[in-house]
Amino acid sequence: MKKIYEWKYDDNHSVQMPMATIQGAQEGPIFTVTSGMHAGEYAGILAAQQLIQTINPSELSGTIKIIPIISLEAFMMRNMQLSPVDSREVHYHRPGNPSGSYTEFQIDKLFELTKDSNYLIDIHAGEFAQALHPWVPVPLVGSEETQVASISLARGFRVEYIELKRDPKAIPALCIAMAEHGIPNIWVECGKNGIPTPEHVSINYDGVISALQTVGMLPGSPDRPDQIEISGRRYQINAGQSGVWHPAIKEGDIVDKGQFLGRLTDVFGDELETYYAPERSLVLYYWTSPAINYDRQPHGYDWHTGLISMITMEE
Numbered sequence: 001m002k003k004i005y006e007w008k009y010d011d012n013h014s015v016q017m018p019m020a021t022i023q024g025a026q027e028g029p030i031f032t033v034t035s036g037m038h039a040g041e042y043a044g045i046l047a048a049q050q051l052i053q054t055i056n057p058s059e060l061s062g063t064i065k066i067i068p069i070i071s072l073e074a075f076m077m078r079n080m081q082l083s084p085v086d087s088r089e090v091h092y093h094r095p096g097n098p099s100g101s102y103t104e105f106q107i108d109k110l111f112e113l114t115k116d117s118n119y120l121i122d123i124h125a126g127e128f129a130q131a132l133h134p135w136v137p138v139p140l141v142g143s144e145e146t147q148v149a150s151i152s153l154a155r156g157f158r159v160e161y162i163e164l165k166r167d168p169k170a171i172p173a174l175c176i177a178m179a180e181h182g183i184p185n186i187w188v189e190c191g192k193n194g195i196p197t198p199e200h201v202s203i204n205y206d207g208v209i210s211a212l213q214t215v216g217m218l219p220g221s222p223d224r225p226d227q228i229e230i231s232g233r234r235y236q237i238n239a240g241q242s243g244v245w246h247p248a249i250k251e252g253d254i255v256d257k258g259q260f261l262g263r264l265t266d267v268f269g270d271e272l273e274t275y276y277a278p279e280r281s282l283v284l285y286y287w288t289s290p291a292i293n294y295d296r297q298p299h300g301y302d303w304h305t306g307l308i309s310m311i312t313m314e315e
């Protein structure tokens with residue numbers, strides 16, 4: 001079944017969310033796949049479409065729910081990262097406050113659609129302004145059983161790193177709500193610059209297929225590529241003023257303590273700031289957009305001053 005759900009928020013806005021439900025021929029769990037929370041992360045959206053088009057119900061045990069574009073309004077406006085309605089970051093809001101802002105209303109509706117899931121994978125894929133080194137963050141919250149199941153969902157993705165996240169402050173609110181509700185869940189970060197390359201789309205698609213095999217919903221043995229577990233301290237380098245960003249690193253680089261990371265200039269190219277690595281770290285992603293806007297920090301959110309997102313790495 002394919003349906004576009006619609007809920008009226010106020011006189012001017014509604015939330016629309018498309019969902020395909022594939023009912024398997026055999027009994028089994030409910031597995032949800034979502035993408036397009038950040039509407040320019042197309043390598044996730046196209047993988048979700050491909051899942052809808054190719055999963056064969058006669059081979060399936062259980063039910064798959066696929067929401068290819070969580071933020072349909074933002075998608076249609078080609079709007080990056082923040083909600084075009086209230087400039088909030090969907091990932092950081094917890095369900096349970098439908099009378100709050102538009103984004104809180106939206107995340108509450110998403111939770112209503114997915115809270116009966118036994119498993120959930122949320123695919124992210126790098127906005128237009130960002131280059132990611134593909135990795136899978138695993139939120140380690142909720143019961144031990146939930147955490148073990150979450151890790152097993154991540155094992156089939158052909159990514160170099162999986163990030164085991166234990167600090168609740170570094171885990172998006174929705175993931176925590178899911179895990180506390182007993183839903184093993186991961187999110188995937190695979191793609192860059194809003195470009196749905198065949199390679200990134202297939203890592204996302206194949207990873208979900210492996211996860212479905214892992215939980216016994218599809219036949220076949222799941223892929224188990226080599227992965228490196230990382231669990232260092234996550235941090236972000238931000239600009240202290242507006243300007244033009246000249247990165248000296250790229251995604252996937254491991255930088256040494258003290259290594260030059262890049263510089264910020266004014267619009268004429270005169271240097272304003274320089275940045276160095278405080279610790280040996282892996283560059284998970286960086287902002288490829290040179291445009292750095294210190295004045296644009298809606299709700300205190302620092303996305304428009306972000307330069308590099310890193311995780312500390314031991315020798």
Ligand SMILES: [Zn+2]
Binds near residue numbers: 038125
């Ligand atoms: Zn995202």
